[in-house]
Amino acid sequence: MIEAYLVSNLQEGLSLSDDQFVRLLPLVKRLQRDRREVGQRRIKALQELHRVMQAGGATEARVAELLREVKAAETEGPATVRRDMDAVDAVLSPLQQAKYRLLEVEVERKLRGIMADLRNQDRPRRGTELPEN
DSSP states (O other): OHHHHHHHHHHHHHTOOHHHHHHHHHHHHHHHHHHHHHHHHHHHHHHHHHHHHHHTOOOHHHHHHHHHHHHHHHHHHHHHHHHHHHHHHHHSOHHHHHHHHHHHHHHHHHHHHHHHHHHHHHSOOTTOSOOOO
């Protein structure tokens, strides 16, 4: 959904030529995919670390292994995203680069709003709770 919104606003929002759009589209998709994978990799390692620690049978070796995974995600992830952003920037003028970054901020803001709305839907409204019997 995020990628679809971003892509749908890309050409017009950045005033891209058709050639730029064709060159940029796979780069933006790779950037979005890599960002998602980086976040998932770190979360997966942290969840496993949490599970191992909560189970009470954590060994030094297993914890060290999981910490290496977390740290690798934390160091390799930003480098991967930076490489992807550099590739995106290479297709764009400085003005278009600025517009792209602002478009990303707008997408993030909309996503946070959607997530907040979803969380609020799960909470009962004040005064609408069912009385306990």
